[in-house]
Amino acid sequence: MNTKLTKIISGLFVATAAFQTASAGNITDIKVSSLPNKQKIVKVSFDKEIVNPTGFVTSSPARIALDFEQTGISMDQQVLEYADPLLSKISAAQNSSRARLVLNLNKPGQYNTEVRGNKVWIFINESDDTVSAPARPAVKAAPAAPAKQQAAAPFTESVVSVSAPFSPAKQQAAASAKQQAATPAKQTNIDFRKDGKNAGIIELAALGFAGQPDISQQHDHIIVTLKNHTLPTALQRSLDVADFKTPVQKVTLKRLNNDTQLIITTTGNWELVNKSAAPGYFTFQVLPKKQNLESGGVNNAPKTFTGRKISLDFQDVEIRTILQILAKESGMNIVASDSVSGKMTLSLKDVPWDQALDLVMQARNLDMRQQGNIVNMAPRRAACQRQSLLTSGKRHCRSGRAVFPKLPIEIQKCGRIPQHPALDNADTTGNRNTLVSGRGSVLIDPATNTLIVTDTRSVIEKFRKLIDELDVPAQQVMIEARIVEAADGFSRDLGVKFGATGRKKLKNETSAFGWGVNSGFGGGDKWEAKPKSTCRLPCRKQHFAGARDFSGALNLELSASESLSKTKTLANPRVLTQNRKEAKIESGYEIPFTVTTRSGGGNSTNTELKKAVLGLTVTANITPDGQIIMTVKINKDSPRQCASGNNTILCISTKSLNTQAMVENGGTLIVGGIYEENNGNTLTKVPLLATSPLSATSLKHSGKNRPPRTADFQLPPREL
Structure with a gap:
């Protein structure tokens, strides 16, 4: 019994040493300090290479989990407890591929990381969007296990609620008022990383979403939809990950009505692997896929040539002439397209005719498709485009039968909608990168301002979404x-x-006279001039016509x-x-x-x-x-x-x-x-x-x- 136990312990020590040797580095020390603005800094020290962690935040219970890829733990004490209003405990654990630090908080918080020398600083503060919840009965904490037992326990991927890390620009900004709600708000976050197979890994965490996402593909986009899961506006984001050299170029998380959409923009040939670690936690792995070329195309495998040996010695001869000679020597019927042109100089002696044909194809970038005794020769680019069109047509035929609904246009003129670039049947090169499939068509009815679309149901749904975006008031x-x-x-x-x-006084009546601009005579037994009738000098002659010097006042007024x-x-x-x-x-x-x-x-x-x-x-x-x-x-x-x-x-x-x-x-x-x-x-x-x-x-x-x-x-x- 003692011998078996000794072998097991020795095996564990050997496995631990081998893991630490293969890892990028080891975590050697963890220290915690405080800042004046109620922030905490967790300083994680490494013995060699520093790994910037990836992580997530949970609000119930309040935790921050950080993963360090290809990293081990070299600490005597792997569970640290603190009497602090925000940070209560730090636990360190490891498995065969990574190390994890779990920061237990007394209240929901958020974090940001920064690499300084051989240390990673983790800034922690209280979450800006913390909401008040009903009081809960106190739960008695279980006695802490020994440090070594806790370090050996494996950690799980269970996630309850996830929120985005706060940016450094917002570290000093505190929420002025806290929302009042009965339950925590829905929160969603994405993370991207690259694995050793040059694959792009997108981790999606969504609080409150218990179902399975709808996954669809549109050209070079992978669209993941979480139905009836509303994304807060502040959590909408777009990640440009083209520099990672994976099939993933861009990752976008956005809100679409009452749904949440994750759009993964890809390039090249790839395949998707979808995993669900826990309810509301999904992992999408986009792997590069090697293209399997059909027979007749370029193949890196060694070729075996069995044709009859021939000798050719030509200088500046047309390619079509060389193909004609090879057709006679081989007994094959060779058909060359109009785009096969140019001249070559050949000097071959005792070479199999099929090897000579292969050399000509490689020199002029030609491709061959053989059907029985007939060989079709064309430039490789044109042949690939033709094969792509054939494959696309087969895929459209398998997608379902055609329908032709009427799509009314309410605001815009129906004639403007088909002018959108997405509705052209094909571009100038023949590539079909448009919304209408190869067998689809669009008709316009100006009398009722309606579009009549004939295509598959999936294309019709895309049409409806496009019309909803375009048919809006100006x-x-x-x-x-x-x-x-x-x-x-x-x-x-x-x-x-x-x-x-x-x-x-005339006949017991008051009479007045005057001269000036406004002077005039009344009728009856009295005549009258308006008081203070004046004229701006020099006056015209008619203004002096009624002037008489009676006993009264002569008023001369000088004004400036x-x-x-x-x-x-x-x-x-x-x-x-x-x-x-x-x-x-x-x-x-x-x-x-x-x-x-x-x-x-x-x-x-x-x-x-x-x-x-x-x-x-x-x-x-x-x-x-x-x-x-x-x-x-x-x-x-x-x-x-x-x-x-x-x-x-x-x-x-x-x-x-x-x-x-x-x-x-x-x-x-x-x-x-x-x-x-x-x-x-x-x-x-x-x-x-x-x-x-x-x-x-x-x-x-x-x-x-x-x-x-x-x-x-x-x-x-x-x-x-």
Whole structure:
């Protein structure tokens, strides 16, 4: 009995030593320190090569599990316990391929890793999206097992709930308020790694999903759908893994209505292996697949040539001539396609004819397909394309019988949907990378705005999804143009207001007289002039016609005034348009003009209509970041009288703007302005009297006018 036990223990020591020798390194020490922001740092030390871990987070119970590939554990104590509000215990275990650290937490948390020297630092803090849960009864903890027994126990892949690691940029940001809910929110995470077979391994962990995912293939995409499993918006992500040199180029996790989709973008030939480690935890392995070429293609295996030996000595001879000679020597019927061309120089002696044919095929990159006694020769690329089309046609025939449903289009015009690149039957090279299969077709019914698609049920479902994406309302923009005109005038007037008022009792009635601009006589037995009737001197002759010097008051008022006035005229055309659609609005007149033209030996007169309008023509383009690019043309025309020699003619005053500019939604942009200024001085005086030194000020009126005018064009677009 003792001998058997000794052999078992020796075998275990030998296996452990062999594993540590083959591993990348060993974990030698674990230390924990604290940061001021309630973070914990777990410092994992290695004795040689450092491996960056992959891991996941569980919320019930609260744990962080980290796996170190091809790593062993060389520590005396493999279970560490802490009296901390966040971290309670660290357990280390290993199996034949990796080592795992399990960090038991007192509350849900998140982590981030960083390699520093020969250590891996694990930053831990409380999860940002922790939700409060109902109180649970306390559970008495079982007594801890000895350290060596715990280290020897194997670990499992069981996952209850998974959340994404937090980014370093968010380590300092704390949640201001915590959500109130009865159960934890659904969380989903993905991880990617490469194994020793150059295969891409995608690990998908989904909390609360108990079923099996739907897996489908669309060209070079593997689509994994979790039905009725809603992905939080914050957990949507895309991983570019092309640098790993595996068949997987990109991994995308996104939300589609109430479902969650994992899209794996691949390249080359591959095969998929799907594994389910535990409920809600799935592993997808995409392995590179070697292409098995059919007979007649290129094969790296040694070839055996048994044909009759021939000798050939040609210089700069057409390939078709060489194939014709080989056909005669072999007795085979060789058919060469039109694309087989070029010249070669051969010097072969006592070579089997089939070996000579193989040399010609390799030199000119040709491929051969044999059917009985007939050999078809064509360039290898064209032959592969033809074989791919044949294989694709067989696959479509096996996919199911054709159906032809009617797909109504509600918003867009049905004629626009088939113009989408995904609906072309084939591209210029003959490759069918489109939505419609080789035997499918699309018909348009403009009367009912309906598409009639004839294809398999799987293609019809893809059509329905494409129509749901394309048949959406277009964005609309309200474009408003403000044309502001301002006239600023500064005038200084000097003059005399000279007026007289008087009252006289006539037949017990009050009568008044006066002279000035507003003077007048009433009817009946009284006549009246309005009080304080004045005239701005010099007055015209008729203003003095009723002036009489009765007993009353003669009031002479001298005034000097200075005023500043501003006037604004606002033109405000506005129009509603769809995104990338031109809109036009105008209002005004069509003015007839007489045009004289010389024709033959005389002149002919025609009448032409010219527009004088307030108009706005605009095309708006809404960018993805909310900016609005406008191509705009604004016109403000007005008819006016213009002097032409001694005559006055009708002309059109125009203000116009044609530009392209960009402004944020709801902002106002001044895209142009016109400034005009005319200076003028006026002097009005009484002849002879105004030249007297004593009355020069009172008997003349001078004015100075400087009316500058501006026109501003403002654009305040607003997306509806």
